[in-house]
Amino acid sequence: MKSPILVLASLLAASVFAATAADTKTEAKKELTPQQQRMSDCSKQSKGMKGDVHKKFMSDCLKGEQAAPAAKPTQQEKMKSCNAEATGKKLKGAERKTFMSSCLKG
Numbered sequence: 487m488k489s490p491i492l493v494l495a496s497l498l499a500a501s502v503f504a505a506t507a508a509d510t511k512t513e514a515k516k517e518l519t520p521q522q523q524r525m526s527d528c529s530k531q532s533k534g535m536k537g538d539v540h541k542k543f544m545s546d547c548l549k550g551e552q553a554a555p556a557a558k559p560t561q562q563e564k565m566k567s568c569n570a571e572a573t574g575k576k577l578k579g580a581e582r583k584t585f586m587s588s589c590l591k592g
Contacts, residue, residue, distance in 0.1 A: 524548055564590055 518526065528547035532540055559567070568589035572582050 524550075561590075 525548065528544055531547065532543050535543055568586055571589065572585050575585070577585050
């Protein structure tokens with residue numbers, strides 16, 4: 487049978503170890519080399535690209551030869567702008583629904 491003090495000491499040691507391990511991971515994550523940072527930035531910019539287009543973009547971006555691509559609006563941004571446009575046109579009911587559908591597709 488373990489004494490309550492021994493159990494408490496074990497839990498305290500385990501929590502200190504876990505906190506130290508978490509701090510080490512956080513510090514390692516913050517310190518990126520310039521190449522790692524460039525890779526991260528290029529990867530974020532290439533979101534949505536696939537295949538050869540993605541490979542070409544990443545190659546050029548990592549060499550510093552290509553500017554950032556024009557950002558595609560997110561679905562949320564599209565929804566916001568289409569909704570504002572429909573409100574501006576004072577559309578209601580089925581007419582608004584049809585407009586929103588075509589606006590969000592295009």
